[in-house]
Amino acid sequence: MRKFYSREELKDTWKKYKIPRAIVPIKHAVEVYEVLYTTKWHDGSPIKASGVVFIPRDLKKKPAMICYNHGTRIKKKRGLGVEDGEQSICIGFAVDGYIVVFPDYVGLGYGEKFHLYQHAETEARASVDLIKATQQILKDKQIETNGQLFLTGYSQGGHASMATHKYIQEKMKGTMKVTASSPMSGPYDLSGVQSTVMFEKYSHPGYLPYLLNSYNEVYKIIPDDFYKIYKSPYDTIVKYYYNGQYEMGDINKYLPERPVEMIDENYVKEFTENPEFVLHKAIKDNDVYNWKPESPMQLCFCKGDEQVTYKNAIVAYEAMKMNGSNLVKLRHGGKKFNHYKCAIYSSMYTKLFFDSIRNGSKRGNRGNILKRILIGLARMADKGSFKK
Numbered sequence: 001m002r003k004f005y006s007r008e009e010l011k012d013t014w015k016k017y018k019i020p021r022a023i024v025p026i027k028h029a030v031e032v033y034e035v036l037y038t039t040k041w042h043d044g045s046p047i048k049a050s051g052v053v054f055i056p057r058d059l060k061k062k063p064a065m066i067c068y069n070h071g072t073r074i075k076k077k078r079g080l081g082v083e084d085g086e087q088s089i090c091i092g093f094a095v096d097g098y099i100v101v102f103p104d105y106v107g108l109g110y111g112e113k114f115h116l117y118q119h120a121e122t123e124a125r126a127s128v129d130l131i132k133a134t135q136q137i138l139k140d141k142q143i144e145t146n147g148q149l150f151l152t153g154y155s156q157g158g159h160a161s162m163a164t165h166k167y168i169q170e171k172m173k174g175t176m177k178v179t180a181s182s183p184m185s186g187p188y189d190l191s192g193v194q195s196t197v198m199f200e201k202y203s204h205p206g207y208l209p210y211l212l213n214s215y216n217e218v219y220k221i222i223p224d225d226f227y228k229i230y231k232s233p234y235d236t237i238v239k240y241y242y243n244g245q246y247e248m249g250d251i252n253k254y255l256p257e258r259p260v261e262m263i264d265e266n267y268v269k270e271f272t273e274n275p276e277f278v279l280h281k282a283i284k285d286n287d288v289y290n291w292k293p294e295s296p297m298q299l300c301f302c303k304g305d306e307q308v309t310y311k312n313a314i315v316a317y318e319a320m321k322m323n324g325s326n327l328v329k330l331r332h333g334g335k336k337f338n339h340y341k342c343a344i345y346s347s348m349y350t351k352l353f354f355d356s357i358r359n360g361s362k363r364g365n366r367g368n369i370l371k372r373i374l375i376g377l378a379r380m381a382d383k384g385s386f387k388k
Contacts, residue, residue: 039101076244124167158186
C-alpha cells in the first residue's frame, strides 16, 4: 500500500494541526509505503513483520535515515499516514529531507504471532531488519543516502531505540553504524525506577499484564497455567482483552488503579521476597541503560511525565557516564508536561539535535537558535496546560 502527500496537502495539514512551519519546514512532498519483511521471533525462528517507510520526493542532496520507534500500542492494526498518531512525527522529519522507517515491532501491524512488549532483542531486531529492507528499497529506487543513521522513539519507542542503538553497536560492528540517537521518555530501567510504579496508583495499569504476558512467552515465568498469576476477575479480563483488538484505554478502566492489586498475593510475595524468581531475570534482561554508547545520544524527558518516570533518563545518563561515555546528554522537555505533551516537545528537540549533526556537528548540539526560541515561546504558551 502507498500514499502520497503533496506539499500543498501537507501545508493544509500543518495549518489544521497548528504546526509551525518555521520549526518544521515543508521542503518535500512525501511518499508513504507499507513494507512487509522478515525478522526473528525470540527463539530465532523467522517471522513476517511489517512497518512503514517515509520517502521525501525531489531530493536535492543525499538524505540521512531515521528509525522512529513508536510508543505502546496494543491494538494490532494501524492506519497509514499523517492521521495515524506518531506517523505524523515521521512525516515531520520526512518533509525536511529525512528517510524515515517506522517498525511495527513483532506481532503488530501485519506481522505474525503477537507482540512481545518491552522485549529489547525483538524490538532491536525488528528495527534493524526494517532498516535493511528499506536500504534495498532505496537501492531499487536509485536513492543513495549520506550514510547517516539516526535512532529515536517515544515511550516504549524510547526503550526500543536505546535497545536498537545498543544492539547495533555490540552485534553489528562493520555492517551498520549509529550516527546518533535520541531516546525519548523511555522505561530504560525496568527493574529499578520504572518497576516502582506498579505498586502505586498509576494511570495505565494495563501495561503490567502486557509486560507479563510478553515475558511469560519468552521466559516461561509460569509454564503451566500463566493466568493463575492474576486474581479473579482479572484473569478473565486479561484473557479476553489482550487479543490485539482493543486499545489500552479500553482495558485500563477494567483494572485496579494500583496494578499490583490484580496479581495473586502468592506471586506478589514471590516477587518481593525471592530474588531468584524468574521474573526478576526477565525484567533485568530488558533493562537497556547500563552500557557505554560510542556515538552521540540525547536523552529527552519531562519531569511531569505520569506514565514513564523521568528518573529513567537520569539513571541511564549517570550509568553511561560512569561507564566512561562522554557522548550522552540530557534534554528536559518541560517540567509541567504530561506524557503526551512531552512527546511534542521532545520530538522537536530531537529534530534540532539530529539537524545539528546532519549539518556537521560531531557530537550534536541544541540546534538552530531561532527555532529554539520559537519552541521556548510555544512551551511558555503551554505552561500550566497539565494539571496533576
